[in-house]
Amino acid sequence: MTAESFVFIVLGALALVGAIATVFARDMIRMAAGLGAFFLACAAFFVYWGAGLLGVVQLFVYVGGVLVLMVFAIMLASRASDGTPRLESRHDLAAATAAAGLFVMVFAGLRGVVPDSVDHAIESSPDLVAETLLGPMLVQFEIAGVLLLAALVAVVILVGREDR
């Protein structure tokens, strides 16, 4: 086994375990922990593939921001554990069929397009990303800023006032 496939298997297993915990855990705090493991595995993948800045951004924004926000939402809006048995849902079988069907469809469609193994890396650096964001992708960068402002205003309007 080469070092590349070993790293891929270890990180992939961590991401898979995290995602399974996120989707199946009854206890909400365990769900948040699984989500954290998934985010950490994603960040490690990004660093491993050469996108170091993206890995750091992923760590800061997701693990430091979104995950903490999720835990706060669990405290504010959900009970600590999901009381009803999950298997009670009438839609379990249909949902599993839909997910498996999508997997088969996309896998059949993209099988020949994606190369077998990830044996290269992205030769990127933070200054290259900055040059791209403030050069050819300036419009997208500004739109992202406007979107963040709109999201901020929306959040303040949604939860800001008690009397509405």
Added chain:
Amino acid sequence: MSLLVLTMGLFCLGLYGVLTRRDLVAVLASVEVMLGSATLFLIGSAATRGPVGPEAGAVEATGVLLVVLAAAKAAVGIALVVSAQRRIGTARADDLTELRG
């Protein structure tokens, strides 16, 4: 191939969670899994071609913009859940039946 299997598996796992979870915070977490796997596939499939120079910068910048979008989406989604809890008194999808026909 293994990259496609892994990211598509994660994506479909997230889809299953979105469709079956009752708690809105758990639905949001499953959506995060779907988004994360899509970003993973973008960066991974770019890495298989080994881009250099401006092309590599564009790949990573796209990933950073995706993270920004996901963060804004998560903030608005969680605000909606908290406001549903405050106004209607529940954050479970089964209990939000005001639009039932």
